[in-house]
Amino acid sequence: MPFLLRVALPDVPGSLGRVASAIGQAGGDIEAIEIVEKSHDGTAVDDVLLEMTPGAMPDSVVSACNALDGVMVLWISRYGAGGNLFLDLEVVEELTAHPAHALDRVIDLLPITFRVDWAVRVNPEGEIVRTTGAAPIAIPWSEMERPCRLPADDVTLLCAAPLDGDLVVLGRRGGPEFLDSELARLGHLLGLARTISRA
Numbered sequence: 001m002p003f004l005l006r007v008a009l010p011d012v013p014g015s016l017g018r019v020a021s022a023i024g025q026a027g028g029d030i031e032a033i034e035i036v037e038k039s040h041d042g043t044a045v046d047d048v049l050l051e052m053t054p055g056a057m058p059d060s061v062v063s064a065c066n067a068l069d070g071v072m073v074l075w076i077s078r079y080g081a082g083g084n085l086f087l088d089l090e091v092v093e094e095l096t097a098h099p100a101h102a103l104d105r106v107i108d109l110l111p112i113t114f115r116v117d118w119a120v121r122v123n124p125e126g127e128i129v130r131t132t133g134a135a136p137i138a139i140p141w142s143e144m145e146r147p148c149r150l151p152a153d154d155v156t157l158l159c160a161a162p163l164d165g166d167l168v169v170l171g172r173r174g175g176p177e178f179l180d181s182e183l184a185r186l187g188h189l190l191g192l193a194r195t196i197s198r199a
Contacts, residue, residue: 002031003058004048004079004115006176010070011044018068023048026064027056034087037181047115049079075176079115088113091189095196104130106193108169112183113189116172117156123166136150139169147183161186164194 009015012124020030028050037045052058074170091109095102100184103121107130108117118135122128126141142150150169159178160169166192172178 001051001075002079003052003061005048005050005058005061005065005073006036006045006047006075007046007065008043008072009068011038011042015044015070016046017070019046019048019065021140022064022068022071023050023061026060027053028058028061028095029053037179044186045074045181059166069182075174075187077174088185088189092192095193099199102197103163106189108132110168110170110186110189114170114172114186116170118171120164120171121166121168122169135171139167141167147182147187149178159183159186161190163190 005028007019009019016033020033023030025158029052030048030050032049033045035044037048039045050061052061058076062076065071065073091106091113094109095105098105107119107121111117111132119129119132119137120135122139122141124141126138128137128139142160143161144162146169147159150158150160152158155173157172157175157178158169159182160167161183162168168186170178170186
């Protein structure tokens with residue numbers, strides 16, 4: 001079973017190599033890496049998809065990474081979404097293949113793209129327009145002009161963005177927190193889906 005590790009590290013040459021070495025020494029085999037965010041304070045946040053070698057535990061990867069200077073594991077969890085990372089460019093390619101269905105297809109692709117458990121498009125009347133598996137059957141609608149985090153419970157973190165008068169809500173159980181860069185990406189992808197659907 002793959003694991004997804006989100007790690008903060010110094011944004012300097014060699015940092016990612018040190019993290020990769022620590023993961024390997026702790027029994028992790030890296031399958032893919034995606035840069036999620038680069039901040040102005042010299043820190044990067046990366047998502048690392050990895051498999052554990054037989055007998056190795058994910059806790060050992062967390063300990064090995066946290067032992068590195070300036071490195072902090074933000075989150076680790078099992079990751080069952082096909083065993084790979086789905087990048088934004090792949091979403092755009094998928095949407096342009098069938099422009100007439102772009103607004104529905106983007107909802108289908110958001111969970112694997114943002115490593116969330118579900119995505120829902122809800123209209124102002126509170127009716128579900130499009131949903132993925134594991135989503136709640138009711139989502140409250142609220143007016144917003146740009147992507148933002150929503151109040152959450154103890155289990156599921158939420159964010160949302162407007163789409164043609166509707167609201168697209170993403171739910172992530174257990175973390176990690178939605179980063180500002182993820183909110184910006186969500187807004188951009190929904191904007192691209194809107195543009196592609198009108199082509």
